[in-house]
Amino acid sequence: MNPDFWSALLIPDNPEMQPYFLLVPLLMVILIGQLMMESFYRANLKIAFPNFIKEVFIRMTQTLLVVGLALKLFGFETIMLGIVVSYGLGAILLFAYAHFKGWLDWRGSVFPQKEKQKEIAHYAWFVLLSSAGALVASKVDTLMISSMVGLDALGIYVIAFFIGSVIEIPRRAISQIAIPLISKAFKEGEIEAIRKLYRQTAGVLIVVGSWLFLGIWCNLDFVYDVMPNAEIYRTGAMVMFWIGMSKVVDMVFGLNSEIILQSDQYRKLTYFTASLAVLLVLTNLWLIPIYGISGAAFATFLSMMIFNLLKLILILHVWGIQPFGMGHLYFIPFIVLPYIIIQSLPEFNMWGEFLVRGIIITLSVYFGAVISGVSEDLQQLNKRILTSFSN
Numbered sequence: 019m020n021p022d023f024w025s026a027l028l029i030p031d032n033p034e035m036q037p038y039f040l041l042v043p044l045l046m047v048i049l050i051g052q053l054m055m056e057s058f059y060r061a062n063l064k065i066a067f068p069n070f071i072k073e074v075f076i077r078m079t080q081t082l083l084v085v086g087l088a089l090k091l092f093g094f095e096t097i098m099l100g101i102v103v104s105y106g107l108g109a110i111l112l113f114a115y116a117h118f119k120g121w122l123d124w125r126g127s128v129f130p131q132k133e134k135q136k137e138i139a140h141y142a143w144f145v146l147l148s149s150a151g152a153l154v155a156s157k158v159d160t161l162m163i164s165s166m167v168g169l170d171a172l173g174i175y176v177i178a179f180f181i182g183s184v185i186e187i188p189r190r191a192i193s194q195i196a197i198p199l200i201s202k203a204f205k206e207g208e209i210e211a212i213r214k215l216y217r218q219t220a221g222v223l224i225v226v227g228s229w230l231f232l233g234i235w236c237n238l239d240f241v242y243d244v245m246p247n248a249e250i251y252r253t254g255a256m257v258m259f260w261i262g263m264s265k266v267v268d269m270v271f272g273l274n275s276e277i278i279l280q281s282d283q284y285r286k287l288t289y290f291t292a293s294l295a296v297l298l299v300l301t302n303l304w305l306i307p308i309y310g311i312s313g314a315a316f317a318t319f320l321s322m323m324i325f326n327l328l329k330l331i332l333i334l335h336v337w338g339i340q341p342f343g344m345g346h347l348y349f350i351p352f353i354v355l356p357y358i359i360i361q362s363l364p365e366f367n368m369w370g371e372f373l374v375r376g377i378i379i380t381l382s383v384y385f386g387a388v389i390s391g392v393s394e395d396l397q398q399l400n401k402r403i404l405t406s407f408s409n
Contacts, residue, residue: 041102048105055112056194058121065194067115071108073187079104158295159314162302167310175311178254181241182261185230189269192219196273201280212277213339220272220341221393227269228353229383231262233376236360240372260315264322272341274329286332294325345392352386 056068083100086092160179164172196219203211234241238255242248278287298321305313334340356379365371387396 041098045102045105048102048109052105052109052112055109055116058116059112064121068112069191069194071111075111076104076108079107158298159302159318162299162306163311163314166306171311174251174254175257175314177245177251178257178311178315179261181234181238182258182265184234185227185262185265186268188226188230189223189265192223193273193276197276197280200273200276204281209337209339212337216272216274216277216333216339217341217343218394220270221345222395223269223272224266224346224349225383225387225393225396227266228349229379231266232353232356232379232383234262235259236357236375236379237372240368243368254311256312257315260312260319264315264319267319267322267326270346271326271330274326274333274341277333278329281336283332283336287329290325290328290332293328294321297321297324343392345390348390349386349392352382352390355386356382 056072059065059068080101083097083104087094087097160172160176163175196215199215200212203209203215235258238258239252242252242255245251275287278284298317301317301320302314305317307313309316330340356375359378359382360375363371363374384396387393388400391397
């Protein structure tokens with residue numbers, strides 16, 4: 019079918035994007051290859067290099083492209099092609115590094131034994147569907163905003179979205195470390211080990227997520243002040259709030275997707291992810307016409323809350339484990355308290371305000387985590403610090 023049909027369907031009011039539509043399938047192939055190599059590294063408990071490629075190399079490459087565009091060294095067409103090339107280089111580097119390290123064994127057949135092929139193909143198919151659903155869910159808001167509101171609003175939304183998305187970076191890092199451990203525990207039937215890891219990681223994530231969210235939200239005026247065209251992008255403040263809250267929700271519920279995906283219940287995650295994509299479309303259709311880009315962000319928050327509740331119910335039903343304790347309730351006042359204090363502070367020097375707010379938030383979250391017991395790791399860290407001072 020003519021690709022112009024699909025581009026016109028997705029972005030009817032923005033024909034300037036249509037010339038780049040054919041880059042999408044090429045980027046999809048590259049990203050699939052990159053994901054396969056990242057899965058290989060995780061399975062072999064080697065996560066440092068793929069993290070460097072994803073979080074440093076690709077981001078730095080794309081930052082250089084933006085700088086080049088700002089300096090008028092090249093045009094927008096080069097930016098679009100450069101993004102695809104940056105991901106392609108990342109996939110090639112992952113493959114080459116594994117090859118030169120001798121981790122890829124080329125001897126014998128690359129295909130599994132016949133009796134395992136059907137099982138592997140079945141699992142791969144559901145993982146592919148789940149990944150596709152997650153991809154649709156992560157992009158549907160931007161597509162609908164560009165179509166229903168326009169590219170100007172999309173630019174404001176994307177900036178605010180990426181500010182809020184900073185909060186989920188620790189979750190991605192912990193996820194890559196935990197997946198092989200969860201897989202090994204399921205293989206050995208160690209449900210208690212999974213329960214401990216589930217609660218342990220959720221405790222760390224709620225503390226880190228709350229700290230990052232408060233740090234960004236309470237200093238959002240500072241963030242916008244150091245940006246060009248601050249008054250334009252400042253209109254996306256509530257987008258950042260709801261996107262940030264959706265990321266915090268995802269961290270509070272812990273590694274529920276990872277647990278389901280590594281178990282014999284992996285099919286359910288596909289159904290949940292498909293439901294998430296449908297729910298996002300419906301809530302965006304409902305809220306964008308009423309609240310604009312803030313409505314799209316709230317739709318994401320609402321959908322993520324329902325999505326995580328479904329996964330929690332499944333895990334609790336099948337294995338009888340969940341990540342919450344009374345410490346979560348005791349920790350809530352220590353999240354609210356710094357915001358109240360900061361709101362009552364007088365205005366003075368911009369950089370001084372940023373420093374004072376950071377100290378208040380850090381102290382409140384840290385002592386809140388220790389006093390409430392929401393994170394055993396932070397409690398142990400606090401004991402080691404006190405012991406070192408006493409000696």
